[in-house]
Structure formats: structure tokens, C-alpha cells
Amino acid sequence: VGSDDAASDSDRPLTAVELTAWRGLMYHAARLRRRLDQILAARHGLSLADYDVLVRLADAPGQRMRMAELADATRQSRSSLSSLADRLERRELIRREPTPEDGRGARAILTSAGLQTCVNAREAHDANIRAFFLEPLDPDQLGDLVDAWRALDAPTTTA
Amino acid sequence: VGSDDAASDSDRPLTAVELTAWRGLMYHAARLRRRLDQILAARHGLSLADYDVLVRLADAPGQRMRMAELADATRQSRSSLSSLADRLERRELIRREPTPEDGRGARAILTSAGLQTCVNAREAHDANIRAFFLEPLDPDQLGDLVDAWRALDAPTTTA
DNA sequence: TAAGATTGACGGTTCAATCTTG
DNA sequence: CAAGATTGAACCGTCAATCTTA
Numbered sequence: 001v002g003s004d005d006a007a008s009d010s011d012r013p014l015t016a017v018e019l020t021a022w023r024g025l026m027y028h029a030a031r032l033r034r035r036l037d038q039i040l041a042a043r044h045g046l047s048l049a050d051y052d053v054l055v056r057l058a059d060a061p062g063q064r065m066r067m068a069e070l071a072d073a074t075r076q077s078r079s080s081l082s083s084l085a086d087r088l089e090r091r092e093l094i095r096r097e098p099t100p101e102d103g104r105g106a107r108a109i110l111t112s113a114g115l116q117t118c119v120n121a122r123e124a125h126d127a128n129i130r131a132f133f134l135e136p137l138d139p140d141q142l143g144d145l146v147d148a149w150r151a152l153d154a155p156t157t158t159a
Numbered sequence: 160v161g162s163d164d165a166a167s168d169s170d171r172p173l174t175a176v177e178l179t180a181w182r183g184l185m186y187h188a189a190r191l192r193r194r195l196d197q198i199l200a201a202r203h204g205l206s207l208a209d210y211d212v213l214v215r216l217a218d219a220p221g222q223r224m225r226m227a228e229l230a231d232a233t234r235q236s237r238s239s240l241s242s243l244a245d246r247l248e249r250r251e252l253i254r255r256e257p258t259p260e261d262g263r264g265a266r267a268i269l270t271s272a273g274l275q276t277c278v279n280a281r282e283a284h285d286a287n288i289r290a291f292f293l294e295p296l297d298p299d300q301l302g303d304l305v306d307a308w309r310a311l312d313a314p315t316t317t318a
Numbered sequence: 319t320a321a322g323a324t325t326g327a328c329g330g331t332t333c334a335a336t337c338t339t340g
Numbered sequence: 341c342a343a344g345a346t347t348g349a350a351c352c353g354t355c356a357a358t359c360t361t362a
Contacts (some may be wrong), residue, residue, distance in 0.1 A: 024308030029188030104344045144303035149183030263322045
């Protein structure tokens with residue numbers, strides 16, 4: 001059928017380099033996530049998901065965002081963000097208000113306690129990202145990673 | 160104490176490149192994991208964790224491994240592997256036997272149905288890794304990633 | 319007493335309803 | 341009826357006991 005070459009190329013098992021590249025991505029991402037998550041939990045009582053929400057709110061104008069926006073920004077499902085927001089609201093790190101312009105909508109707003117927690121956690125968190133991820137890599141490697149992410153972002157250029 | 164430079168260096172916020180490199184790692188790893196997991200579940204009824212266990216067993220001599228070994232190889236906790244093995248055993252993809260040499264130990268053994276499932280899934284899975292991860296990257300980028308993983312593997316060379 | 323393995327309770331994510339408003 | 345948001349059930353991973361054997 002003429003796809004023989006492509007088929008035989010795709011059917012052969014992964015090479016050692018391919019496997020190493022793939023498994024390394026899965027492994028190191030999971031490992032770093034777990035390490036940072038544990039430290040954040042121990043020192044600030046925040047999960048990485050909690051932290052992401054607080055940071056996004058801290059960086060948003062007025063320190064407030066629509067729930068749907070916030071879900072997209074933190075790459076979570078709506079329902080997941082709902083329960084996460086429940087927990088954060090119970091701890092008074094955020095609060096919720098109905099949006100003025102759309103009766104359906106809700107906005108999450110960072111409280112001053114939430115901002116304080118976020119600022120404190122951010123310093124420590126950034127330092128950990130440095131120590132465990134940025135520092136072991138030289139600037140060229142960092143650039144290489146950025147290039148790789150960009151290539152993966154491109155919508156499957158099957159050219 | 161001479162650590163002033165290092166301290167001021169560590170305290171400044173992350174640069175755009177640093178943030179992009181870090182968030183890209185977290186994002187793309189999670190995204191790829193989820194995509195492959197969903198396809199594997201839809202087409203073969205396997206989670207990524209299920210699949211990892213089956214592959215490790217398939218590649219092991221005699222298609223059998225000690226539970227602790229298997230947990231280390233798949234980078235899971237012992238207890239997590241226990242319940243995962245329960246599910247796989249219920250589906251008759253693996254079975255368990257006491258080890259001959261150590262009365263405490265248990266070995267997981269791939270059944271023929273498990274091997275068949277694994278072989279089928281592996282073809283599709285490898286093709287998906289190719290399509291979503293390997294193909295968008297050129298060989299140089301793949302090598303760059305391997306280098307980066309190696310640098311991260313090194314035990315915090317704070318030299 | 320320590321090590322291999324399992325169990326049960328708990329936290330968090332996902333999926334399919336559900337409720338409300340545009 | 342479609343969209344924003346929430347709720348409840350099922351599922352999976354983690355942590356602290358527990359049981360058995362070296």
C-alpha cells in the first residue's frame with residue numbers, strides 16, 4: 001500500500017535513546033513534582049495544586065479570577081478546581097463572590113492571608129526549583145528544554 | 160561569609176526562560192501521561208501503571224519478579240503495587256506464587272493472557288509515544304533531553 | 319527485631335449527573 | 341437548550357498499622 005516504509009519504521013521497537021528520553025521525562029517530572037509537593041506541604045501546608053491556584057490569583061489583576069479561567073490557567077478540570085477552592089476557602093486563603101456581570105459565574109479572590117501565604121511559599125518554592133532543577137542544568141540545557149517544549153506544543157506537524 | 164552573591168542570586172525571581180523550562184516540564188509530562196493513559200484505557204483496558212507492570216514482567220527472565228523488585232522497577236510504593244497486583248490478578252493478567260527460597264516473599268508471574276495483552280498494548284503504546292513525543296522532536300533534541308536527565312540524575316553536585 | 323508483603327483509612331482526581339442562569 | 345459551576349460516586353495513590361517469616 002506504499003505505507004510499508006513508514007509502517008516498518010514505526011513498528012520497530014523503541015531505541016535505547018528513545019526509551020531513555022521518554023522514561024526520563026516521566027520519571028523526573030514525577031520525582032520533582034513529588035519532592036516539591038512534600039516540601040511545600042511540610043513547610044507551608046500547601047499542595048502543589050493549592051500553590052498553583054494561589055500564585056495565579058496573586059498574579060491576576062485585582063487578585064481575582066473567574067473559576068473557569070482559573071481552571072484553564074492551572075490546567076485542572078472544573079470539578080477538581082471546585083473542590084480545591086472549597087478547601088482553600090475553608091482555610092480562608094481565598095473567598096468566592098458572584099460575578100457582577102454574569103449571574104452564573106463565580107470569582108475566586110485571594111484573601112490577605114492567602115497572599116501572605118503565597119508570598120512566603122513562593123520564595124521557598126522558587127529556591128527549591130532552583131536547587132533541584134535549574135541548578136543541575138547549564139544555561140544551554142535550559143534553552144534546549146524550552147525548545148523541546150515548543151516543539152511539543154506545535155500541533156503535530158506531520159509534514 | 161562569602162555566600163552573599165549566591166544568596167542574592169537565589170533570591171531574585173525566576174527568569175522567563177527558567178519559568179518556561181520548569182512549567183513546560185510539569186505541563187508536558189502531565190499532558191503526555193494523560194493522553195497515553197486515556198488511549199491505553201480505551202483500547203486495552205489498562206492504566207499506565209498496569210502497563211508498566213506488565214512490560215517489566217514481560218522483559219524479566221521467566222516473566223516473573225519479586226514484588227519488591229517490581230515495585231522498585233516501576234517506581235511505586237510496595238503498598239501501591241500490592242493493590243495494583245490484586246486488580247491484575249483478578250483479571251488473570253498475572254498470578255502470584257510464594258518464592259521457593261524465602262518464605263516471606265511473593266513473586267508476580269505474567270500469565271499467557273497477560274503476555275498477549277502486553278504485546279498488543281506495547282505496539283500501540285510505542286506508536287503513541289512516537290506520534291506524540293518522539294516525532295515532534297528531532298534527534299538532536301532527543302539527545303539534549305537525555306543529557307538533561309543525566310544531569311538531573313547526578314546527586315546535587317553543589318561543587 | 320527487622321524485612322517482605324498486605325490491609326484499611328484517607329486525600330485528591332475524574333466522570334457523570336444536577337442545578338441555575340443566559 | 342447551552343454554559344458556568346457544583347455535587348456525589350468510583351477509582352487510585354499514600355501513609356500508618358498489621359501479619360508472617362528470617
